[in-house]
Amino acid sequence: MKKIHLTILSLMLAVGGTADAQDGADAQxxxxxxxxxxxxxxxxxxxxxxxxxxxxxxxxxxxxxxxxxxxxxxxxxxxxxxxxxxxxxxxxxxxxxxxxxxxxRDLGLEVWLYDENSYPSGFAGGHVPREMPEAFNQGQGLKPTAADTMPADVSKYFVIVAEEDGKFENVTDRAASMAGRPGRFYLYEKTFYQPSPWYAGGPYVDLLAHGVTDKFMEITMQGYEKTFGGDLKGNVKGVFTDEPEIVSPGGVRWTPDLFDVFRSEYGYDLSDCLPQLHEEIGDWRKVRHDYFQLLNRLFVERWARPWYDYCAGKGISWTGHYWEHNWPLVTGVTDNMSMAAWQQxxxxxxxxxxxxxxxxxxxxxxxxxxxxxxxxxxxxxxxxxxxxxxxxxxxxxxxxxxxxxxxxxxxxxxxxxxxxxxxxxxxxxxxxxxxxxxxxxxxxxxxxxxxxxxxxxxxxxxxxxxQRNDILVLEPTTSVWMYNQYYGTASLNRAMEIGQAFQDLVTELEHAQVEFDLGCENIFRTNGSVRDGKFVVGQRAYGTFVVAPQTENLERETFDMLRGFVRTGGRLIAFGHPSRVEGEPSAEAEAFFASDSVISLAECTPEAIDRYLRSEGIRFVRREGGDLHHHRREFDSGQTLLLVNASLDEASDVEVALNGKHAVRMDALDGKVYEMPVETANGAVTVKTRVEPAGSVLLYVSNDPVEARKPQVSTGGTPLQADGPVRIARHRDNVLLIDFIDLQNGDKQYKDIYYNNAGAEVFRNAGLSGNPWFWAMQYKQDIVNMDLSAAPGFTAAYRFTVSGTGVDTKSMKILVERPWLYTVKVNGTPVQAGEDWLLDEEFKLIPVGKYVHSGENTVELVAAKTTVHTELGAVYVLGDFEVVQRGDRWTIVPAARYGPLRNWQALGAPFYPWEMKYAKRFKVNGVAGKSYYVKADRWTGSLVEVWVNGRKAGIVFAEPYTLDVTPFVRKGKNDVELRVVGNMENLIGPHHVAYDGIVDPNRWNVPQLRKASEYFLTPFGLQEDFALVECE
Incomplete structure (x- = not known):
């Protein structure tokens, strides 16, 4: 019989809370x-x-x-x-x-700690495995080998299981005497987390093992406690944990007391059943259910709860996250919601x-x-x-x-x-x-x-x-437990099917503007109850409970509560019909979900949503276009409604009714509150609004009026005529990137090698596997103290071409990373860096104008010796010039007066990331009783700054691409300047490895020379002229 040891957990989770000061009436x-x-x-x-x-x-x-x-x-x-x-x-x-x-504290900034030297949390920058070897040396996995004959030598196997007619038995103790015997055997060998540079040269640690979390917390926090005299609350807000995990290094996940605790909890021996964790034989769903349930409890009790209790005791908050994105695969985190519950x-x-x-x-x-x-x-x-x-x-x-x-x-x-x-x-x-x-x-x-x-x-x-939602949707985590496996993949498709069905349901409900929470069965066990026809979870009570499609299993506590829920008038909607309880087939569950007590629906149709899943507190009369989401929050005297359109290119038109008599729009862009036209009837207020692409609208609705100002005019009006075409100019020096170089490293030569690859070669030639800082954490001073005295020095040559006459070479500068580590030469002449820097304090600007000439020029970084700090970077040339393609290379040519609107590459600034100015002059006859806005519909960049008469009026970065500039406009001549701001992609890259929304460090590994025409560059710039619009 399974034993539950969760009374204290229930109390702690019920108290819950946070160290934040907003709790209580003030928050309402x-x-x-x-x-x-x-x-x-x-x-x-x-x-x-x-x-x-x-x-x-x-x-x-x-x-x-x-x-x-x-x-x-x-x-x-x-x-x-x-x-x-x-x-x-x-x-x-x-x-x-x-x-x-x-x-x-002096600046009014909160400071939070982070519990690891990078991630995943648990190894304390390499200290835990070195100070507590048992955190890794007892094994974390059991990897099976199937055999038809018992081997003669079984000494390396930790567990040996024999199968006969679908039944399993642990025969480890007598396996040696069974040598040569035929049969079906599973031989399990321990696997261990392996040392890695990412873990500061050691292995990761077993967060399920007794004492590991305590050691990690002791190592991590004792210095901070001593530093702050034990007063963490008075100094830091909390601690961030990052992606702690219980993955296996190979085979099924194991921890030293797993078998003992499992036997105590479930009354049978897991070691007999190990094959059922990766083979679909016998009562494998039940075994896997119990196995993952126990791993989940151990992860909570031995990792999450100690951290939660520690922070609660210190008056600070524990935060951060797990690797929640893998669900419904649960081999790294057994239950996202169970773990998140133990964070303030x-x-x-x-x-x-x-x-x-x-x-x-x-x-x-x-x-x-x-x-x-x-x-x-x-x-x-x-x-x-x-x-x-x-x-x-x-x-x-x-x-x-x-x-x-x-x-x-x-x-x-x-x-x-x-x-x-x-x-x-x-x-x-x-x-x-x-x-x-x-x-x-x-x-x-x-x-x-x-x-x-x-x-x-x-x-x-x-x-x-x-936020008070009346609908609870059960997350089917205990169902996917039955189909997860650390070793093999046979059952994972079914886990993914269950997970996908749930994902689709949640997404569909959200798009339909259903107001709901998700439910976790492991939290139901500690914080769930049924009261007055409501399914209660902690501080929330739900009148409707939804079982997702393809849900197969319920925990016993959940099943019992659901029966009580429907008996007392609760509404239970079942898109899925669980047939198992605690992983075992249940005739009771089948009969219950086939009964009239349950509203069984084959699919989640719009009709079903309208009939069963609508909130009484809000009604969407009309919603067209875009990708609309909403969030409603109740206050002591009203409610807020946040509308968000996640579409990048289509607006959402919305008509929504809420309880109340008055509404105002709280403009989060300027911090002001504006009047909102509404219709009122039968105690409800109806609001019509447009939510622009990537836009939001925040409303406050109440019975009592709220002081608000009249909205700004940003549509209609008459565009004013400028005195001529737009004038274009860079706001800063132009820049040329040099990222392919020649390298002489000892007796080795490299031609046209990418600078990052060249740097890795320098370290390989010094006897390392590559750049010692790349994908690596330093234990104490291990990297800094590396002895590279026998490594050869090197010379890196960066070449660039100045074409023709008329290039302003006198103003040229180069930008070099850590130039003090090298002798820096330009065309053979040593040059010195001063204090001026750009991008980073270690990137120094060096004037080189007197040494640059027409034709090919060479910047050399000469390192007399290789150290862990001589990491080669790109070199940049800055000045007043243009950069164009000549053959396969980038070439510097004279700067020209910019003509019509074109992207920056066409303007000779392919690597330029900063502000490009677009200016016009307008004559205004009179400003009394009028308002003005700037409209800039088509441009590519990070944002647009708007300057009027030398003063910054604001920025534009999303639809409707307008900005009210009335306070800055005067009678007579008005100079309006738009500054399109680029970003660092064109300057820093990656330029040579394709990506689409995901950029990791490996994107700067470039195996071969790339032509200028092959660089990935964004075409920044103003693509259509802007307007100054006058409104009466």
Whole structure:
């Protein structure tokens, strides 16, 4: 008989809560939302990863924190990552953490810790396996070999199971005496996590093994506790964990006391049944169900709960995420919702820039993934829901992309945005580490405040109030347990079918504007009950319970609660009809789901949704076009409604009715509240609005009127005539990228090799496997202290051509990474770097005009010796010139006066990432009683800055591509300038490996020379003239 040891867990989860200060009546106050809206506090603002990936100094910390404050961030997560030079968890490390906390406090920025040196969490930058060898040396997997004859030597096998007529028996103890005997045998050999540079030269660790989490927490947190005198609450907001996992190194997942605990819990011996974890024989579904249920409990009890309890005891929050995207494959994380329940701030990551609503493994577009953590937050009283977002989307993500991705997440329930990533250093391979990068290197950084303010306002609206949904949709995790396997693939198709059916249902309900939460059976066990015809989960009570298509299994507690639920008047809708309970066939379940107590539906049709799944609190009268989502939150005196259109190219026209008499529009772009025309009838207010592509509309609806201003005019009117055609000019120096070089390394020569590949060759010639910082974490000072004294020096030659006369060579500069490590020569003459830098403090600008001539020029980086810091980068030439294709190469030619509108490559600026100016002059006869807006419909870039009469009026980055400029327009002549801002894709790349929304460090491995015509470049620029429009 199975034993349940979860009484304490139930109590802890019922208490739930968070360290955030917004809990209680204050969070329900609409007045607090209005007070925060114009300029939200730091708790609602974004908190990027402040990546520590170099030598950490107070100077660097000061600069970065000041930049974050200036651009509207509310704090940082300190995140060590590849390239870290300062020793992780050393006294110096802790001093720098304290310095960051103190500086952050002075600036009003929250500081959060990160629990690992990169990811996945658990190995403490290599310290855990070295200080606790039993964390890995006992084995983590059991890999089977099938045999028809018992081998003579069975010494290497840990478990041997014999099969006869579909029944299994552990014969390990007598296997030696069975040598040569025929039969069907499964011989299991232990497998172990292997050492890897990614794990700081050691192996990953077994998070299911007793004491491993305690050791990890001790190593990770003791220095911080000592640094802050035990007062973590007074100094840091919380701790971020990143992708902890229980994957197997080969074979079925095992941990040292697995068999003993399994026997205690379930009353039978798992070692007898090991083949049923990968073979469809006998009662294999039951065995797998019990196996994954136990792994899930061990993962909670031995990893998640200790962290939750530790943070609760310290008055801080535990957050971060698991690898939630793999569901319904559960071999890394057994149950996403079970794990997220044990976080004060449940979290996910939402990386890349690929919108995909279909795949169960998708990130952006995966509605299920966000609904899981939002539902946990609703049910367990967690005020905040985090998303680590943007990482790996590439340098080419625009403001519209970033807004769209955040809007989509926020309308689904995220309200704490953690940007991935903001690197302290871009030197060497660090610049390839999953861009974009949220720091001053980004071309759009000086405009980022506007987007940060927008996100903060929406997050405030999504953090305050309460979302109360009446529909609960069961996530069929215990059903997919029965078809998951660590070894082999025979059953995985069925797991994917169940998962896909659920994914499709969740997506369909969301598109139909159904208001629902997801339910987790493991949380039902600890926090579920039935009361007055409601299915209660923690702080939420549901009148309708939905079983997804193809659901096969229910836990006993769930089944019993459902029977009580329908007996007391609850509505149970079954698209699927479970026939198993706890993994075993159940005639009771079959009879129950065939009874009249259950509303059985063959498919989720629009008619079924309208009949059974509509909320009384909202009615969509009309919705046409786009990809509409909504989120409604209740306050003490009204409710908010957030409408989001995730389509990039089609608007959504919406007519929606809600309970109330008055409505206002809260404009999250400018922080102001505007009047909203409405119709009222029968205690309801009807609002008609358009949600632009990648747009949002935030409404507040109440019975009492709210003070609001009249909306701005941004349509109609008369375009004014300019005094001539648009004038085009770069705002900064042009730039040429040199990324293919010649390398002399000892007695080896390389011609036209990509700079990153050349750098790897230098390290290989020094006896290493490649760049020691690439896909590697440093244990203590292992990388810094590498002895490369026997390695040869090298010379890297970067060649560029200046064609013809008239090129302004005098102003030319080159940009070189870490030039102090080399003798830098231009056409044979040594040159010195000063203090001026660009992109990164380690990228120095060196004036070279007096040494450059017409024809071929050569920049040489001469390294007398190879060190771990001599990572070759590209070299850039900057100045007033154009860059054009000549044959297969890029060539510098004289700058010309720009003519008609063309993309920047056609203007001779293929690598230019910054502002391009488009200016016109307009005459205004009189401004009294009139308003003005700028309209710029067609352009390619990150955003458009609008300048009027020398003052910045604002930015444009999404439809309707208009900006009110009335306060900046004067009678007489008005100079209007649009500055299209590019991004770093054309400057940094990747230029030679195709990608579509996913950019990882390997995209900068280029095996051969590429022609100029083969570079991947975005055609930035203004494609259609802009207008200044006058409205009466």
């Amino acid at each position: 106050s609409a007045q607090r939302l209005f007070d925060q809206f114009a300029d939200p506090g730091s708790e609602f603002r974004t908190k990027p990863f402040m990546v520590w990936n170099t030598e950490i100094t107070p100077h660097r910390i000061d600069r970065i924190l000041s930049e974050y404050k200036e651009q509207g961030c509310g704090g940082v997560f300190i995140h060590p990552r590849l390239g870290l030079i300062t020793e992780y968890l050393s006294p110096t490390w802790n001093e720098m953490v304290k310095y960051t906390v103190d500086k952050g 701030v449940p979290g996910i990551d939402m990386l890349f820039n690929q919108f995909n609503e279909k795949s169960t493994g998708a990130q952006f577009g995966n509605i299920r993934s966000v609904k899981e953590v939002r539902s946990i937050a609703n049910q367990l009283g967690r005020r905040r829901v985090l998303s680590e977002t943007y990482g790996g989307g590439g340098w080419n993500v625009t403001f519209k992309d970033m807004k769209r991705l955040c809007d989509w997440q926020m309308v689904l329930g995220v309200n704490l945005v953690n940007q991935h990533v903001g690197h302290m250093s871009m030197a060497g391979v660090r610049k390839f580490d999953y861009p974009p990068m949220f720091n001053q290197s980004a071309a759009w950084w000086n405009d980022y405040r506007a987007l940060n303010d927008y996100i903060a306002r929406i997050c405030a609206a999504m953090s305050l109030g309460e």
